[in-house]
Amino acid sequence: MPQLDDSAPATDDRLDLGPLASRARRSLNGDHPGVVGTRLPPLVDHHVHLMIIGADALVDSALGAVLDLGAPLDVLTDLRSREGLPRTDFAGAFLTAPGGYPVGRTWAAEGCAREVPPAEGDGRGALPSPAEAAVAEQHAFGASVVKVALNTAAGAVFDATTLDAIVAAAHARGLPVVAHVEGEGMARLAIDAGVDALAHAPFTEQVDDELIARAVALGQRWISTLFVAGYGERTPDAARAVDNLRRFHAAGGRVLYGTDLGNGDQPLGVNPRELELLVEAGLAASDVLEALTDPWPREDPAEGVVTFAADPAPETLDDLPAWLAGAVLVPTEEAEDLETL
Structure with missing residues (x-):
């Protein structure tokens, strides 16, 4: 696993966690004060697959919200009526080219991929185009984002015209577009199309600095998923993912914490090894917290709850991942503010 940088400055023997953190006392019953620690906004995993881990797998976790990035529409129907935490947003089905990823994958539940044929003509016909129809379908089922699959290793991918049509149709409905990019040239295709977020830090190709600068200027977000690029091993994919994310972050890009939960053996909650890799990619403690709590x-964050992490607060970046992995989700009124860190 990565060797973490423990040189970040500390204040009063505590790591500088930035403006999102405040000192708090957790009251267990409202009358008797409980332990002292740190209060944070609700934690968010921006890449999960509930069709694989199960709809209720994260109910008792420390996560306040999740973004499900690919599931059959009947799963969305069931989950939309579900109450409680974590708060869940959805992409609906993967939109993919005919025969494209993840069609045919053993883990892909029936109906989780929506094949969209190539765009034809100028797209101004009387009837909705295939791209418009596919986006409208996800939106009608409650999708908060649209996900497109761009994976040259697993079949066909969208041409630029069809991808542009999907992005335009999604943006017309106020839906951001998230792209799974895998294979040479796929990051460029997504950035050229104005995709709003990448579902993974690119791991199969080295993204050049000029393209990273364009992604940052676009306001694109990159969801980390660094752990699943190598599952803790120093593979070429893992090294590329960390390097690409490091340069994207250094250029001012917005990083979101995400694990691709359901992909391989991972904890049902915060993955400390993902956090270690974010630190390796150059994120300071405050940056890690921004990535982990961005709603x-x-x-706006999930209402009525906050994250509470008991003392001792971390003194170095080495301490941060395990400390965050031990945090709990509590009602807002249960964490009494003491002071700003």
Whole structure:
């Protein structure tokens, strides 16, 4: 596993966690004060697959919200009526070229991929185009984002015209577009099309600095998923993912914490090894917390809850992942503010 940088400055023997953190006392029953620790906004995993791990797998976790990035529409129907935490947003089905990823994959539940034929003509016909129809379908079932699959290793991918049509149709409905990019040239295809987020830090190709600068200027977000690029091994894919994310972050790009939960053996909650890799990619403690608590695709965090992490607060970046993995989700009124860190 990566060797973490423990040189970040500390204040009063505590790591500088930035403005999102505040000192708090957790009251167990409202009358008697409980342990002292740190209060944070609700934690978010921006890449999960509930069709694989199960709809209720994260109910008792520390996650306040998740973004499901690919499931059959009947799964969405069931989950939309479900109450409780974590708050869940959805992409609906993967939109993919005919025969494209993830069609035919053993883990892909029936109906989780929606094949969209190539765009024809100028797209201004009387009837909705295939791209418009596919986006409208996801939106009608409650999708908060649209996900497109761009994977040259697993079959056909969208041409630029069809991808542009999907992005335009999604943006017309106020839906951001998330792209799975895998294979040479797929990051460029997504950036050229104005995709709003990448589902993974690119791991199969080295993204050049000029393209990273364009992604940052676009306001694109990259969901990390660094752990699944190598599952803890120093593979070429893992090294590329960390390097690409490091340069994207250094250029001012917005990083979102995400694990691709359901892909391989991972904890049902916060994955400390993903956090270790974010640190290796150059994120300071405050950056890690921003990535882990950003409510995107919504503007506001889950209501009525906060994250509480008991003392001792971390003194170095080495301490941060395990400390965050031990945090709990509590009602807002249960964490009494003491001071700003």
